[in-house]
Amino acid sequence: MKRGLLFLTILMCSITATFAQHKSDFLVGVNSNLANVKLLDVTLNPSVVFGLTDHIFVGGSLTTESWGLIGRLYAYDFANSRAFGQVEYTNTNTDNVVARIGVTGLMGKWLYVEPSLYYNFVGNKDYGLTIGFGVRI
Secondary structure, eight states, X not given: OHHXXXXXXXXXXXXXXXXXXXXXXXXXXXXXXXXXXXXXXXXXXXXXEEESSSXXXXXXXXXXXXXXXXXXXXXXXXXXXXXXXXXXEEESSSEEEEEEEEEEEEETTTEEEEXXXXXXXXXXXXXXXXXXXXXXX
């Protein structure tokens, strides 16, 4: 199932239209951890990032259990998508510092999909795959 979702995500990113996030763009969406979870146990985590410049975005996330801060750098445009590096701090039962690399691909004019890999440096020191969906405002 996870391989199928990953394949579908990569395929969708490879056929998306060319785009670029710009200063003052908002990306509003949800992401979910796909590592070692059953399909019915998948949780969605809402987040918002705002473009300070064309390449630097900052934002946050808020759930019933935690809040977080996000810093994102879009570094490279390729194959109709845009690569990013991201650092997150999340305050749950324990503090978490997560590094994430991924690709943002736009589907149509406003919808986006973001597959990414992450590593948690502080909390439970886990790693895995996440996928995000959302809209660009």
